[in-house]
Amino acid sequence: MERKTRFWNRIAKKYEATPIKDEAAYQYKLKITQGYLTPEMSVLEVGCGTGSTALIHGPFVRKLVATDFSENMINIAQRKASQHKSDNVEFRCESIDAISDHPEQYDVIMAHSILHLLDDLDSSLQDLYGRLKPGGYFISSTACINDMVGVFRYLAPIAYRLRLIPYVNCFGIDDLTQAVKLQGFTLRDQWQPSAKAAVFLVAQK
Numbered sequence: 001m002e003r004k005t006r007f008w009n010r011i012a013k014k015y016e017a018t019p020i021k022d023e024a025a026y027q028y029k030l031k032i033t034q035g036y037l038t039p040e041m042s043v044l045e046v047g048c049g050t051g052s053t054a055l056i057h058g059p060f061v062r063k064l065v066a067t068d069f070s071e072n073m074i075n076i077a078q079r080k081a082s083q084h085k086s087d088n089v090e091f092r093c094e095s096i097d098a099i100s101d102h103p104e105q106y107d108v109i110m111a112h113s114i115l116h117l118l119d120d121l122d123s124s125l126q127d128l129y130g131r132l133k134p135g136g137y138f139i140s141s142t143a144c145i146n147d148m149v150g151v152f153r154y155l156a157p158i159a160y161r162l163r164l165i166p167y168v169n170c171f172g173i174d175d176l177t178q179a180v181k182l183q184g185f186t187l188r189d190q191w192q193p194s195a196k197a198a199v200f201l202v203a204q205k
């Protein structure tokens with residue numbers, strides 16, 4: 001775990017400074033997500049990075065808890081939250097593995113650009129399912145590498161060993177949708193801005 005957090009801690013400042021690759025697609029995903037949010041909702045975001053998405057959605061819900069296992073990412077997110085004067089978004093430094101210990105259940109859980117970074121996708125999806133209220137929504141955006149750059153699945157383990165990239169779990173869109181359905185979710189929305197882009201999913205418990 002320490003090795004994994006080290007990678008993200010190391011790149012946190014650079015990550016904050018890097019512009020979003022496809023701003024129109026990002027805005028569209030925000031808009032779809034906001035269609036599912038209401039002011040009384042309690043929302044969790046896992047792998048929140050530097051917190052931009054959490055801070056955008058915060059004003060549309062009652063409470064938003066945003067977590068990430070990288071201390072440096074969370075420090076940046078907390079700094080941004082104080083600049084935003086946001087008082088209903090709480091940033092916590094914790095691994096996705098810790099969510100099964102959360103006492104509360106959420107109306108919406110978001111996981112953007114993190115599902116392909118997890119060792120055990122099925123187990124994490126099971127935990128996320130468990131933390132959602134019945135009828136709650138799971139909203140995610142995921143790089144399904146096998147459908148993007150097939151050859152990357154062979155290069156990824158080498159690049160990981162050389163510490164050039166984080167651990168990456170290579171799977172395709174069908175693998176992801178099957179894994180989501182396997183936990184009991186019903187798919188409500190699926191969108192990809194282009195053939196090789198991350199897939200945006202909305203699934204309901």
Ligand SMILES: C[S@@+](CC[C@H](N)C(=O)[O-])C[C@H]1O[C@@H](n2cnc3c(N)ncnc32)[C@H](O)[C@@H]1O
Pocket residue numbers: 008046047048049050067068069070073094095096097111112113114117118
């Ligand atoms: C590609 S970044 C995405 C950040 C943000 N969600 C976004 O869309 O910009 C992946 C984030 O997931 C976090 N992360 C990776 N594995 C994690 C884990 N097992 N538990 C918690 N956070 C994790 C990293 O620290 C990093 O901030």
